[in-house]
Amino acid sequence: MNATTRFPCHDDASAPREAGPAFEASTAKFGMVPNLIRTMCTSPQLAEGYLALSTLFEQTSLSVAERHVVLLTVSAGHECHYCMAAHSITADMNQVPGEITEALREGRTLADRRLEALRQFTRAMVEQRGWVAPDRVNDFLNAGFTPQQALEVVLGIGLKTLSNYTNHLADTPLDEAFAGRAWQGPGQGR
Numbered sequence: 001m002n003a004t005t006r007f008p009c010h011d012d013a014s015a016p017r018e019a020g021p022a023f024e025a026s027t028a029k030f031g032m033v034p035n036l037i038r039t040m041c042t043s044p045q046l047a048e049g050y051l052a053l054s055t056l057f058e059q060t061s062l063s064v065a066e067r068h069v070v071l072l073t074v075s076a077g078h079e080c081h082y083c084m085a086a087h088s089i090t091a092d093m094n095q096v097p098g099e100i101t102e103a104l105r106e107g108r109t110l111a112d113r114r115l116e117a118l119r120q121f122t123r124a125m126v127e128q129r130g131w132v133a134p135d136r137v138n139d140f141l142n143a144g145f146t147p148q149q150a151l152e153v154v155l156g157i158g159l160k161t162l163s164n165y166t167n168h169l170a171d172t173p174l175d176e177a178f179a180g181r182a183w184q185g186p187g188q189g190r
Helices: 017-030 035-040 044-058 064-077 081-093 098-106 113-127 134-142 147-170 176-181
Strands: none
Touching: 017 035, 017 044, 035 044, 035 081, 035 147, 044 147, 064 081, 064 098, 064 113, 064 147, 081 098, 081 147, 081 176, 113 134, 113 147, 134 147
16 A cells, blocks of 8 residues: 555545535635645644644734745755645745745755845754754844744744645645646655
8 A cells, every 4th residue: 555545635525524624725725625635634634724824824924925935945854845846836926036936946045134044044943843053043033033933933834844744644746736846855766
């Protein structure tokens, strides 16, 4: 039995009855039910939790571009090919400048000092599992971010950890809608 057999991409017929609200919320939010949500619906609570956290993350004080820096940095750190493609598309849709998205996809330094401080802080949070050195926290705060925003980064990391780990476990197939931004990171071939 392989991952796609154990963790299917549900449709309306195969999804557990309790997954209905997640399907509806996803369609309202994205105009479709992405394979990530279809896969998560094996556990309707996971799908609902992910969608709820996504909504909360959108309500933080971080700008759209800053939120995408967090989402793409975490997904790159976790080597999540699905989320890198999906968030590259949503960054494009949200008019995040292409040079920012491409630098994040390639693991390059961002030209904008503030966004680079956010990228470095987020990366350190992921790599150090929250045990970030005081100088890295100071760099983040000195770039104009607040303690509230440091904790909002934690929310973004939690959100992406749910999806990244689901995609790793289930080998979620990339939606056709995201195929144009497919990503190959250093862990390709795992």
